[in-house]
Amino acid sequence: MSSYLEWMLKVLKESIELAGLPQETYDYLSKPDRILMVKIPVKMDNGKLVVFEGYRVQHNDALGPYKGGIRFHPEVTLEEGIALAMGMTLKNSLAGIPYGGGKGAVKCDPKMLSLRELEQLSRGYVRAIASIIGPEQDIPAPDVNTNPQIMAWMVDEYSKLKGYNVPAVFTAKPPELWGNPARIYSTGFGTVIAAKAAAERWLDGFEGKTVALHGFGNVGQYAALWATRLGAKVISVSDITGTVYDPNGIDPELGMRVVKETGGIINYPKGNKLNDPEASLYAEADILIPAAIENSITERNANKVKARLIIEAANGPTTPEAEKILYSRKDFIAAVPDILANAGGVIASYLEWVENLQWWFWDEEETRQRLASIMEKNFKRTADLWEKLKDERSDRLVTMRDAAFVLALRRVYNAMKLRGWL
Numbered sequence: 001m002s003s004y005l006e007w008m009l010k011v012l013k014e015s016i017e018l019a020g021l022p023q024e025t026y027d028y029l030s031k032p033d034r035i036l037m038v039k040i041p042v043k044m045d046n047g048k049l050v051v052f053e054g055y056r057v058q059h060n061d062a063l064g065p066y067k068g069g070i071r072f073h074p075e076v077t078l079e080e081g082i083a084l085a086m087g088m089t090l091k092n093s094l095a096g097i098p099y100g101g102g103k104g105a106v107k108c109d110p111k112m113l114s115l116r117e118l119e120q121l122s123r124g125y126v127r128a129i130a131s132i133i134g135p136e137q138d139i140p141a142p143d144v145n146t147n148p149q150i151m152a153w154m155v156d157e158y159s160k161l162k163g164y165n166v167p168a169v170f171t172a173k174p175p176e177l178w179g180n181p182a183r184i185y186s187t188g189f190g191t192v193i194a195a196k197a198a199a200e201r202w203l204d205g206f207e208g209k210t211v212a213l214h215g216f217g218n219v220g221q222y223a224a225l226w227a228t229r230l231g232a233k234v235i236s237v238s239d240i241t242g243t244v245y246d247p248n249g250i251d252p253e254l255g256m257r258v259v260k261e262t263g264g265i266i267n268y269p270k271g272n273k274l275n276d277p278e279a280s281l282y283a284e285a286d287i288l289i290p291a292a293i294e295n296s297i298t299e300r301n302a303n304k305v306k307a308r309l310i311i312e313a314a315n316g317p318t319t320p321e322a323e324k325i326l327y328s329r330k331d332f333i334a335a336v337p338d339i340l341a342n343a344g345g346v347i348a349s350y351l352e353w354v355e356n357l358q359w360w361f362w363d364e365e366e367t368r369q370r371l372a373s374i375m376e377k378n379f380k381r382t383a384d385l386w387e388k389l390k391d392e393r394s395d396r397l398v399t400m401r402d403a404a405f406v407l408a409l410r411r412v413y414n415a416m417k418l419r420g421w422l
Contacts, residue, residue, distance in 0.1 A: 005083040015405035021413050024422055034058040038128035042120045054106040056129045059085035062415040066102030069143025076105040090408040091339040097350040102138055110145045122150045123157040130161050135168035141349050148174045168356035171349035180352040182367040188222025190344015191313040193372045194336050195287055197379040198309050202333045207231030212283035214238050215292030216265050219313045223289050224252035236283035239265045243279035246271030290317035297322045312338040323399055337401035340382055347374050
């Protein structure tokens with residue numbers, strides 16, 4: 001069992017107790033509904049046949065079709081997939097959208113594949129899982145090392161199998177192929193909406209507040225861009241090449257160009273350069289946005305974090321042990337958890353899916369407004385419950401993550417109860 005799955009099951013059990021739900025809720029949600037293991041044979045450019053392994057985990061569909069990304073990575077494991085699918089059930093429930101949770105993966109290194117090989121792998125995976133996906137059954141999307149082009153191949157392959165166009169079976173497609181243009185930046189944008197709501201509630205506003213970003217991939221880049229556009233000042237940015245710190249503010253658009261052209265933020269032409277990729281975690285900033293990988297903030301380094309607010313753009317960047325250290329600080333406010341803060345991507349996917357089902361499309365600005373409205377409402381509901389639980393449960397530390405899990409679990413439990421599953 002992976003440590004991430006162990007952590008998810010531990011949090012699941014504790015949150016069910018905090019929510020006052022029966023033990024049978026854990027018995028039901030601690031296991032996925034279905035796991036499909038597949039093999040994908042691909043004829044490589046050198047003429048050899050390579051058989052890749054993949055899977056699709058469908059965790060729970062009490063609230064609607066399974067929903068979750070597909071990742072291409074050489075180190076994926078089924079245990080990780082189960083944990084991620086479980087997390088998607090809770091994330092979608094908390095977001096208030098009509099989805100359950102799912103996750104898929106292919107064990108491969110896409111950087112070692114030619115474009116033709118990558119396309120054949122993508123289409124082969126769709127053929128292998130086609131019997132259990134569909135617009136009303138399971139709707140995949142991109143994840144690690146997958147992108148709109150791969151979704152375009154996948155929706156095309158599925159449509160060929162059906163004999164007609166089925167745009168709603170995959171989300172985060174290119175705008176030219178029934179996708180929504182806001183989807184590409186929706187996770188970063190949604191993270192900033194959560195940060196803005198938190199700052200307005202606890203820091204007397206977002207405008208002028210300083211922000212540090214750990215991770216400068218798609219999510220980190222667009223989080224920096226929208227944080228700046230909405231009035232905050234990004235003062236520190238890190239990626240695997242190092243850290244740039246500038247108290248006068250970092251230009252995110254310039255940073256994005258530098259990364260695209262040179263491969264690393266360390267080549268940004270201004271500010272102070274540090275070789276430590278973790279330095280942004282410890283910056284003197286009002287808000288820290290970890291947007292890189294899981295377990296970035298642990299008991300090893302939590303006492304170095306100076307930000308009063310953490311907004312989790314990555315999945316699982318803060319360990320439970322680190323949270324205890326952070327919340328023990330008198331000036332620390334909250335770690336806004338990943339299932340709330342980074343839900344912008346799946347919410348935008350939901351909006352795209354609605355468009356595709358109706359063959360009716362709204363413009364980019366309207367999509368952004370709808371996304372922001374959902375994020376703001378979910379933040380308020382979670383923050384309100386967190387403050388209520390803190391007053392009620394003085395016998396234990398109650399984090400904002402606890403409140404998010406309680407809200408998500410109550411919605412899933414009620415749906416299962418009404419259906420007669422429990």
